[in-house]
Amino acid sequence: MTTIALPLPVAARKDYRALWRAYALLAPLVLFLLLTFVGPIATLLWRGVADTELPEALPQTALALKQWDGRSAPDERLLQPFSQDLRAVSSKELAGLARRLSYEAPQMRAMLTAAKRSVESLDGSPQSFATLDQRWLTNETWQTFKRATGPVGSFHVLSALDLKRDYTEGIVSKGEEGLYRSILLRTFAIAAATTIICVLLAFPLCSFLDRRTPRTRNLLLLLILLPFWTSILVRTTAWMVLLQDNGVVNTSLMYLGVIDSPLRLLYNRFGVILALVHVMLPFMVFPLLAAMQSSNKLLIQAAYSMGARPVFTFFRVYLPQVLPGLAAGALMVFIVTLGFYITPALIGGPGDQMISYYIAQFTTGTLNWGLASALGIILLAVTTLLYLIQARLARGRSQGTR
Numbered sequence: 001m002t003t004i005a006l007p008l009p010v011a012a013r014k015d016y017r018a019l020w021r022a023y024a025l026l027a028p029l030v031l032f033l034l035l036t037f038v039g040p041i042a043t044l045l046w047r048g049v050a051d052t053e054l055p056e057a058l059p060q061t062a063l064a065l066k067q068w069d070g071r072s073a074p075d076e077r078l079l080q081p082f083s084q085d086l087r088a089v090s091s092k093e094l095a096g097l098a099r100r101l102s103y104e105a106p107q108m109r110a111m112l113t114a115a116k117r118s119v120e121s122l123d124g125s126p127q128s129f130a131t132l133d134q135r136w137l138t139n140e141t142w143q144t145f146k147r148a149t150g151p152v153g154s155f156h157v158l159s160a161l162d163l164k165r166d167y168t169e170g171i172v173s174k175g176e177e178g179l180y181r182s183i184l185l186r187t188f189a190i191a192a193a194t195t196i197i198c199v200l201l202a203f204p205l206c207s208f209l210d211r212r213t214p215r216t217r218n219l220l221l222l223l224i225l226l227p228f229w230t231s232i233l234v235r236t237t238a239w240m241v242l243l244q245d246n247g248v249v250n251t252s253l254m255y256l257g258v259i260d261s262p263l264r265l266l267y268n269r270f271g272v273i274l275a276l277v278h279v280m281l282p283f284m285v286f287p288l289l290a291a292m293q294s295s296n297k298l299l300i301q302a303a304y305s306m307g308a309r310p311v312f313t314f315f316r317v318y319l320p321q322v323l324p325g326l327a328a329g330a331l332m333v334f335i336v337t338l339g340f341y342i343t344p345a346l347i348g349g350p351g352d353q354m355i356s357y358y359i360a361q362f363t364t365g366t367l368n369w370g371l372a373s374a375l376g377i378i379l380l381a382v383t384t385l386l387y388l389i390q391a392r393l394a395r396g397r398s399q400g401t402r
Helices: 010-049 053-057 059-067 076-088 091-102 108-117 126-132 139-146 155-160 179-210 214-229 232-243 248-255 269-294 297-305 310-338 342-347 355-364 369-400
Strands: 163-166 170-173
Touching: 010 155, 010 369, 053 059, 053 091, 059 076, 059 139, 076 126, 091 108, 108 139, 155 163, 155 369, 179 214, 179 269, 179 310, 179 355, 179 369, 214 269, 232 248, 232 269, 232 342, 269 310, 269 342, 297 310, 310 369, 342 355, 355 369
Parallel strands: none
Antiparallel strands: 163 170
């Protein structure tokens, strides 16, 4: 018995054509997101864990290091393949390896260069390496090599947290007094302070706007929107003019007799947070105002009619209605502030620079892309965690209101 394939109905074929046309219209957008969002994030994640310099430059040494326990003294099992790799490695590969190892041990660059120059006298025995440099026989030197055996490793991520893997004691502190941890904490503290101040300023402002007529509200919102139409660099430069010792603020205060000498308003934490609040306040105002406008005012009147006090009405009736907008605005302000670079760099002092400043230094100055990507991964993980927490809380509130 044979089956005859019937042609699709005309309506069904038209639906398929419309579906494929819709996919074709979405294709440029998907491609744009892949190139500008997914691709850079994937590169960031890979750069943060990639450790390929040593396997590419010294492949036999990398294999020997993987079999070494990291605790015993180095012997011919490490030195022999190392001397063989030194004879075959190119200058370019050796320079890349030296740069990678110098991130952890600056003396490795000179040691590798000297070993390459004296490679003919190295026969793989401990005696020949001891004659060249006694540090080649230390456990610490070869642990540095072992941490770079890759091709994927945790060195850069641990370094971003001021930690390192010791094959005797496990994961230990690098002994640098928490350099990057203090920078991360400083970044989170500045972002948190900016967010809190924006909330404190935006709440009464949005409450005032919510009670105005549409025409007045739109005019005031236009004034709030003005910072969006001005470059961040221009706004930051304007704050530098206002806050400097001979600027408008200090000159006005001294003219009024409020102060006798100029206040230090620039190149400190106060100036950084002030400028950041000015930039980020609109991000807090608009979601909060939208939540206030969509809140049910009849519930507040009902609470008052039943004898509820103003404080009780605010926290139990009004605040739960505007909390989603408040949380969305606070999360947006905090996340965007974490990545600020220009404003702290121009207005802040050496102790006020945020993590983005050091990421820029590592990418353009020292070319330490691994550490820069690792710091970026930490920021990405924090912002993702905050988003998941906010989404979970929002989901719980929506289920609780049903």
